[in-house]
Amino acid sequence: MSILIDKKTKVCVQGITGRDGSFHTERMIEYGTKVVCGVTPGKGGTTILGIPVYDTVKEAVEREGANTTIIFVPARFATDALLEAGDSGVGLVVCITEGIPVLDISKVLKFYREKGVTLIGPNSPGLISPGESKVGILPSNIFKKGGVGVISRSGTLTYELVSHITNSGLGESTCIGIGGDPLIGLKFIDCLKQFGKDPDTEAILMVGEIGGHDEEDAADFIVHNISKPVVAFVAGKTAPPGKRMGHAGAIISGGSGTAREKIEKFESVGIRVASEPEEVGELLKGIL
Amino acid sequence: MNLHEYQAKQIMREYGLPVQGGRVATKPKDAEKIARDYGNPVMVKAQVHTGGRGKAGGVKYAKTPDEAENYARGILGMRIKNFPVKKVLIAKAVDIKKEYYLSVIMDRDKKSPLIMASREGGMDIEEVARRKPKAIKKLWVDPVYGLLPHQAKEIMLSLFDDGKFALRSANIVEALYRLFTECDAQIAEINPLALDDGGKLWVTDAKVVLDDNALSRHPKLEKLRDPDPGEDKELAAKEAGLSYIPLSGYIGCVVNGAGLAMATMDLIKKYGGEPANFLDIGGSSSPEKVEKALSILLLDKNVRVIFFNIFGGITRCDDVASGVIRATESMKIGLPMVARLTGTNEDEARQILKNSPIIPVQSMSEGAIRAIELAKGN
Missing domain, CATH: 3.40.50.261 (Succinyl-CoA synthetase domains)
Known part of the structure; x- marks a missing residue:
């Protein structure tokens, strides 16, 4: 047993085609994490590392059944990525991005409270349940x-x-x-x-x-x-x-x-x- | 980013807050001229990024332009908590009947903006919080809905017994909150908010701290940056994607990760040494970054030894090792170096450093102890 994530956790990666996003997606897959989809606006319909890429988080979650998303989106786009994640139906959002304005996070957290979504981060290395799953860069x-x-x-x-x-x-x-x-x-x-x-x-x-x-x-x-x-x-x-x-x-x-x-x-x-x-x-x- | 009082007041004025006239002088003679223009008693106030200016003698009441010049002469060039005073604010004096406190800050606990108001103005709010916590009115604002009109009124009604006056003054709270959100401030504080004999409120001292993470969307505010002595190195480091803070010791530290960098400083201290700096080279490091880090570190002439403490994860130990080698080739380091490189590609790193003068160690504590020994002999 573990908390928050385990073998059954299905992960969506936001910013999957970026340098950090693709590098760590590969590491997560190696570890056994079930990465089921990725999102990069404008790259919907393609695949990376065998993972289908979508334009929106909502579509990715609906099609692939992800219950967790991890965000590698650059700071200036990250607030919207967080809000989009919170509105997509996932229960857990892990935000690796550093440098997001504090006032934005206060709004995101208010939105998450209403939606019942859990946030880890921002500016987090993510989390790992050894032998089960890793959603992060550890x-x-x-x-x-x-x-x-x-x-x-x-x-x-x-x-x-x-x-x-x-x-x-x-x-x-x-x-x-x-x-x-x-x-x-x-x-x-x-x-x-x-x-x-x-x-x-x-x-x-x-x-x-x-x-x-x-x-x-x-x-x-x-x-x-x-x-x-x-x-x-x-x-x-x-x-x-x-x-x-x-x-x-x-x-x-x-x-x-x-x-x-x-x-x-x-x-x-x-x-x-x-x-x-x-x-x-x-x-x-x-x-x- | 910290703003000076005169900058904070300028912004507050733009938001319609009642700020009395004031201009900045860098020479005593200019102070005299400004005071003469105003024709009234003025305050001469040191502009530095620290509190306790009054206690240090950096705030004076001048009845005449000549007095203003004399005070300015004394204050300019003085050091307040080690911050040299390069500017004074010459502000029209206000006949203060009573002082209040008003601020908006971001509350880490409730994860929302918090408005604080108190009738105990003019002193440190932390002091009031310790001594008379009930004297502070607190109101949390929903960051999505923003400040609601009745909340602004509630704040002012807590400050003033005269209800009509309180309601009339609620626009001050609204303006301050608007400034807080539109400028992405972490702190927007008026202390004191002064009531004069004529029953008018004035911002007589102001403090604004901006969120560094939000500066990229406020290029105009970014221009207000006035680096403190030594801070230019911090900013140069930031440009290069490094996080550097100079300290007073002699062991230069190069570490990946902020937490590990602090723990490294603490460990050096524990074993009897003194760290020269905090330096986080960040997550994904390239040899160029390491080279840059060393060049910044070497500007500090107190550094007698350099201690690399790298826990490789995303940071690759071989990248760090290559950077060190490149730095030794491109500049004269002339100091002993101790390296603890663990994790991703540590074997490759060891290979790279094999024929170099860098002393390898196995653990953080061994590295700290070794660095202290070497500093003694250097």
Whole structure:
């Protein structure tokens, strides 16, 4: 078992003929993901990697029965791609695109709430349920099916941490990159709820960073709602205030959103925080 | 992107908000001239991208043009929290009876614009939130429907006991919200919104922060950019698809991914070193990008050693290795280099770096420790 995606997930790729879209579609197919269709406006009727391409998401979803879509569309077209995805009948949208205006995302999220559509991202590396399916750009070789659920605001840092989980002999149930933007769809708490109910997830790793206070909110949520062990890592202890550290959402503003606050909060509710990436494997092994 | 007060006020004026007259001076003599034109007492205000200007002595009340000139002389060239003051705003002074607070920000929690208003104006809103959270009126706006007329009224009714005055002033909230959405702002703040003796409201201080992600659709606003010292390097990096922020240490870092770049800095600090920078070379890296990253890094004369920390996924380790080799051929690096390259094409990368002076390491922590040792001897 896993959360959000599994062997049955049927995926549509928006921006499938682009450089990144086609490269990662191939990787997803290699991994065993059921990519059933792609969309590039103006290229309907063609195929790429044996996958039929459509002009609109609605048509692609109707014809091929996709229930999930992943977006590789450039930032300036991505807002409309998101709205189109939300109106197509799929239940899950994964947005890899970085650099979408925040106000646009607030409108998209409002639309998704009305339609009952779940968004992962934007500015996300996607997600993977090892041995089941991958909808994203995460390097598959570092993952192994297992009992650790991973939720992260980061990309490569997640891979670093996952490699330590896998090298320690453990594996992952599902690993979700929730995205590095200030406004995102699924947040820590939403993912925690799902991992809490997933029988195959035995422990959870949260990977946070500076900016906002979602980590603190998650810590409070865990105290009352999650009985599974949780381990955390927080990046940005040395980040200067007022500077955006690569991710649009990673900024200490008005003196709040520091790594120190987040680590102290986690520790105050008994969540173990790794002091460096390599410790994560050992911490989880010690618990499981 | 942060705007100066005078730029924020200019935009607010365009949106019909009541901003008193003001012009910018870069020389004391100009300050005097502007003050003379206005013929009234003026405020002389340092224009820097940071708060706490008043406390630092960067905001003065000048009764005469000569006083304005003197104050401008003192403020121009001063440093506020390490930001040099290159411009002062000379603004007509307002006889303030009472100060209010009004802002629109994007709320990460509710994923919607949030309007905040308070009778406790003129001070830091974070301070008010800590001390008297009930003194802040909060109202979330549906981003699709936008601000509704009754919501604008509700905000002003929370500020003023005189209901008629509140209703008459609701257009201020509407204008500020329109500015917020049309300019893709992250923050549009009036603090204080000042009530003068004649019962008129004025924007006497303003702050606007724009969403970097939206600047491409606001070329006019992009032109308002006034880089801070050192920021030119950040912008040059951005041009090249890199994300770079200088720090005060001596270990130069080249990393792929923002989270990993922060974790690398943290790790260096943990083992007793000081990172010289944050540098994310991004997802799909080419040798050219790595070369560019090194050239930016080398502008910082404090850098004594360079630490590459690459977790290959989409980024190919061999691309990074080729970039390093190309950089060593095209420029004089003259610094020890430590490389941790793991993941996609790591064997090829090792081959490329085999006969180079670059020191290979197996893990992040080993790399950090090695870099610190090398920095000591350099």
